[in-house]
Amino acid sequence: MNGQKARYYFENGYMCAESVLLAICEAQKIENSSIPAIATAFCSGTARTKGNCGALAGGILAISLIHGRTEPDQSVDLCYKLTQQLTAHFKNKFNSDNCFKIIDCDLSITEGRDKFKNNDIKQKVCLDLVEEVTDYTLNILTSEQKN
Template sequence: MVRHIGSAQTKAEASFDGGLYCAESVVRALVGTSEDADLLTRAATGFCSGMARTCGPCGALSGGIIGIGHVLGRAQAGAPVAAAYAAVQDLVGEFERIFGARDCDRLLGCDLGSPEGQAIFRELQLHRRCREFTARAAELASAAIARHQQPAKPNGT
């Protein structure tokens, strides 16, 4: 399930360049062509542009969290959460360390929910920054998954 780090970054960039947005691109890079890929990509849409242009967390970061949950999350009450939580904490911490913030408006310096912010986004070609956030979030999430994923037990048990 876990892909090579460079591969996740490259796949996220390709998805972003192909027209998917930040959260969608990171999710697609992390889940690949699994049977859940389309569902999870659609589920990520509302997280793009800082939670649908509400100045929330960066969509690339949210997409990484969705991808981590897909691999390390639990499907039933009582199952452990430690690996998923640790991987998300790693992702968020590294993302903030590298970029200095986690919220879309702080990362871009504009409010995408306003006409003025949209104009600034276009004028300064901030989609290039979003592409960078997307690629790096996919790389960081993939690495976090690899660090926290339990090795497969012999005989599938």
Template sequence: MSIRGDKAKAYFTRGYNCAQSVLMAFSDITGLDERNSAMLSSGFGGGMGRMREVCGAVSGMFMAASFVSGYDDPDDSEGKKRTYKMIQTLAENFREKNKSIICKELLGLDKPEGTHIPDRRTPEYYKKRPCGDLVKDAAEILEEYFISIGKIK
């Protein structure tokens, strides 16, 4: 059981998008407050602006991971390698559990719905979408990763 996974899922059920939910679940270690986390990740929901590309939960996981363990010096080639390896590891862990990191594939869609307008969050929405569980998975994967590298206990 993961406190951060549960926290991310709770944010999602409050109406935050997938990316927001995951990034916000790590605000205590990113140092970003709830508002800044939500604003930074707001365009990544729905597979990047509802285009159904990379899953928002995965994007939120990548943002939190990069904020905590990324690099900031453009000449830091070792930092780039380390960061890209981390992102690929996290993506592979998510893919192992969910078969894809692509939103439309995770939702079983042949193509995006063709609109920028998000679905209303109703009880039926939550029943038909796996997003709450995907958000929880992404947060759990990142939490396990951070524990393995000593960033959190």
């Protein structure tokens, strides 16, 4: 259900990382004026640099927001464990964590952005990624909260 909320955000103008982070924060009842802005540069393969998938980055941002350190002497173990779990799941499911490899488009050039739009890759690929990452991230967060 929360993945569908991320899908809704993505279909209505937010980008991948923003949509995932928004949906997870909404589900976790986290309000912050920096959301979704903090996720913007992670969209489109980290700002069109052929970097990590923005949906994955949105999930990682959510994990860090919930389990990241607020003091220098705090442990990183849980945050890292959940991030590693999400990343392994993502790579296993989609064969890569790299936006360029997943969508086969170079978003840093006009031709690549045209290919993305003209081949409806947002609908054919990215919407499922956004939904999957949101649901999986919420699942591991919920599982961890029960422990």
